Amino acid sequence: QVHLVESGGGVVQPGRSLRLSCAASGFTFSGHAMHWVRQAPDKRLEWVAVISYDGSNEYYADSVKGRFTISRDNSKNTLYLQLNSLRPEDTAVYFCASGFGGGGVRSWFDPWGQGTLVTVSS
Amino acid sequence: DIQMTQSPSSVSASVGDRVTITCRASQDINSWLAWYQQKPGKAPKLLIYAASSFQSGVPSRFSGSGSGTDFTLTISSLQPEDFATYFCQQAKSFPLTFGPGTKVDI
Numbered sequence: 167q168v169h170l171v172e173s174g175g176g177v178v179q180p181g182r183s184l185r186l187s188c189a190a191s192g193f194t195f196s197g198h199a200m201h202w203v204r205q206a207p208d209k210r211l212e213w214v215a216v217i218s219y220d221g222s223n224e225y226y227a228d229s230v231k232g233r234f235t236i237s238r239d240n241s242k243n244t245l246y247l248q249l250n251s252l253r254p255e256d257t258a259v260y261f262c263a264s265g266f267g268g269g270g271v272r273s274w275f276d277p278w279g280q281g282t283l284v285t286v287s288s
Numbered sequence: 289d290i291q292m293t294q295s296p297s298s299v300s301a302s303v304g305d306r307v308t309i310t311c312r313a314s315q316d317i318n319s320w321l322a323w324y325q326q327k328p329g330k331a332p333k334l335l336i337y338a339a340s341s342f343q344s345g346v347p348s349r350f351s352g353s354g355s356g357t358d359f360t361l362t363i364s365s366l367q368p369e370d371f372a373t374y375f376c377q378q379a380k381s382f383p384l385t386f387g388p389g390t391k392v393d394i
Contacts, residue, residue, distance in 0.1 A: 201384075209373070209389060210386070210388055210389070211332070211375055211377075211386040211389075212386070213377075213383055213384040213385065213386070216384075225382050225383075227383045228383065261331055261332075263331075266334065266337065267337050267338065268320070268337075268379045269379070272320075272379050272380070272381070272382065272384065273379055274322040274334055274337045274377065274379055275322075275324075275332070275334065275377070276333075276334035276337075276343060277331075277334075278331035278332060278333070279331065280330075280331055281331055
């Protein structure tokens, strides 16, 4: 059974950093592009970043470009998101999701993890 | 960026009703569209991709149609487990974007 489990969320002050992890099991992690998607308190979904199956390509939403970094370790079946210079508007539940179908890194999302909450507040 | 809009923002319906949700893209996205269902406290679940293809395990009462800029998700006979929020998402170009959601409640 496919499982994605996020961890690393918490409460952090503005300007500080956090690293999220997503542990994958039950599928060939190294064969899939992987995404981070976040959901703000108003429930809007925002795609954050994607990394290709081999880590050679990354794309980011403009709202996080230069502050967040996506990475992966295929030997550990784990996806990461480094969040730097955090702002209150980064407060959200962060989901990892496997790329499904589509065109490589441009894809739909399935399955999803259960999410981890990041709260940026002083 | 491709902007996605949905209508209505919410709909009240009863078990057995036919429900149609519309999603519109700000530019032509061919069939690069997916629909997701989200229940409170849970992650979204992929229902439909490529505008009209069913994800495995999705009941046949769900159907998707459209291409270009206008798309619809139809639930032919609403079941109790279908009360949820539905989102559309385009995968035509970066940044990948979602619609604001349509809440289906009683």
